[in-house]
Amino acid sequence: MGHPDVMDKLVSLCKRRGYIFQSSEIYGGAGSVWDYGPLGVELKRNIKDLWWQAMVRSRDDVEGLDAAILMHPRVWEASGHVAGFVDPLVDCKTCKGRFRADKLEDARCLRKPSKHPGEFTDCQLTEPRQFNLMFKTFMGAVEESASAAYLRPETAQGIFVNFLNVQQAMRQQVPFGIAQIGKAFRNEITPGNFIFRTREFEQMEMQFFVEPETSMTWFEYWKTERLKWHQSLGLAPERLEYHQHTPEELAHYAKAAFDVQFDFGGTLGFQEIEGVHNRGDFDLSRHMECSGKKLEYFDQQKNRRYVPYVVETSVGADRVALALLVNGYREEDVAGEEEGRVVLGLHPTIAPVKAAIFPLTKKDGQPEMAHRIADDLRKVFPVDLDESGSIGKRYRRQDEIGTPFCVTVDGESIVDQTVTVRDRDTLRQDRVAVSALRAYLADRLANFS
Ligand code: GAP
Numbered sequence: 001m002g003h004p005d006v007m008d009k010l011v012s013l014c015k016r017r018g019y020i021f022q023s024s025e026i027y028g029g030a031g032s033v034w035d036y037g038p039l040g041v042e043l044k045r046n047i048k049d050l051w052w053q054a055m056v057r058s059r060d061d062v063e064g065l066d067a068a069i070l071m072h073p074r075v076w077e078a079s080g081h082v083a084g085f086v087d088p089l090v091d092c093k094t095c096k097g098r099f100r101a102d103k104l105e106d107a108r109c110l111r112k113p114s115k116h117p118g119e120f121t122d123c124q125l126t127e128p129r130q131f132n133l134m135f136k137t138f139m140g141a142v143e144e145s146a147s148a149a150y151l152r153p154e155t156a157q158g159i160f161v162n163f164l165n166v167q168q169a170m171r172q173q174v175p176f177g178i179a180q181i182g183k184a185f186r187n188e189i190t191p192g193n194f195i196f197r198t199r200e201f202e203q204m205e206m207q208f209f210v211e212p213e214t215s216m217t218w219f220e221y222w223k224t225e226r227l228k229w230h231q232s233l234g235l236a237p238e239r240l241e242y243h244q245h246t247p248e249e250l251a252h253y254a255k256a257a258f259d260v261q262f263d264f265g266g267t268l269g270f271q272e273i274e275g276v277h278n279r280g281d282f283d284l285s286r287h288m289e290c291s292g293k294k295l296e297y298f299d300q301q302k303n304r305r306y307v308p309y310v311v312e313t314s315v316g317a318d319r320v321a322l323a324l325l326v327n328g329y330r331e332e333d334v335a336g337e338e339e340g341r342v343v344l345g346l347h348p349t350i351a352p353v354k355a356a357i358f359p360l361t362k363k364d365g366q367p368e369m370a371h372r373i374a375d376d377l378r379k380v381f382p383v384d385l386d387e388s389g390s391i392g393k394r395y396r397r398q399d400e401i402g403t404p405f406c407v408t409v410d411g412e413s414i415v416d417q418t419v420t421v422r423d424r425d426t427l428r429q430d431r432v433a434v435s436a437l438r439a440y441l442a443d444r445l446a447n448f449s
Contacts, residue, residue, distance in 0.1 A: 005266020006329045017401050032191030032198045042352035047320050048181050051204045055179045062177035063170050067158025075157050076150050078290035084252045088128035100189050101128035133186045151185035159207045160283045174297050177208035195318040202317040209308035218311045219278045223258050226313050234347030235327050239263040253282040262323040274315035281307040344402030348445045354381040356398045360410040370409045
């Protein structure tokens, strides 16, 4: 049996608990744009920090970059996005729906969601027309075609146009990479599935510049590395797989491509969370052609000048966040209780709150002690202090947001300076001296399995 569809439950949990809200909700919502609440922003930050650590800080052959979202409009002519970043679009004159012509089998008729567009005899689908997915705007005060600009649909182009700047400033030698994290925008025709496909999202991309003859070796290397990274976040290995692009699926720039896919459960099933592409010399050559500037590399040892090939790894921070939420969501029975519990089994490095501190009662110095403990732990990781409601309710709330440890201050704590630490997954409770608590939690967080 496949994994269940937990998307509706997650949307509700994310709103209720402060992970993710619909954008501009009080105005009825902006289509497929989402805001990250207090817990969501921590979750996404943890994902981005882990990616930056793995891709930039822990390597001496990858440099970081933060290029601007707005670029010279000719960048998008050179990259092929003005001419080729299009989806075929059809309208249905009967239900007024708008669909991707090449994905009708995935679309739902607006009148009857169990049917695909075109399945009713009175469906009136128009001929497909090409729709460019880039958001267009204007730079400066005059709204004319000469000042047209685009919100970037991928972060990659900021890296290509800075290839020589970074290589020369950092005295890097090929092979080396440039990585960046940033917003990208696509006017998707059929966005949806919560934060899976949105119009504004964040990409974490790395372009690795290599000698042309070595590109397939590096392609295999990065394919393996990137799958390992997803596993290290706690995504279940059986829910991850590769998908090789067929020649028909390959993007206009790609010589070879593999997706890392995650099984989102339900009818969505396995879907791309990351793409690894061998882009050849497509981008650098196009930018040389269009800008008239040389973007070549001179290998002094081999006395050879060439345009490097690029192996790209491109992953969506929002899609990884969704995969982690889906992967972690579970409902469990609790012995002796009518109501079960909902748990977000997030890996502690990903969890927004690492520990919650509860004074059992509001008297006998317990709140003061809980405050002191929280202040001390806050110096090293995010904690939550919760003083209200029954202890059971407080546990349930922390389970639902994925907090790995709950620390309870009780009457005994005041006497012997110890607290109870409860493990989210095993429910095991340890009695720990307050003086050893920071080290105890740091050790449990570091050695979590
Ligand atoms: N530079 C190559 C590139 O952009 P892509 O396969 O179009 O390749 C890479 O996108 C990743 O960006 C995807 O695997 C996905 O994680 C994320 N992504 C793309 N479009 C998205 C959207 N509309 N909403 C959320 N994430 C998206």
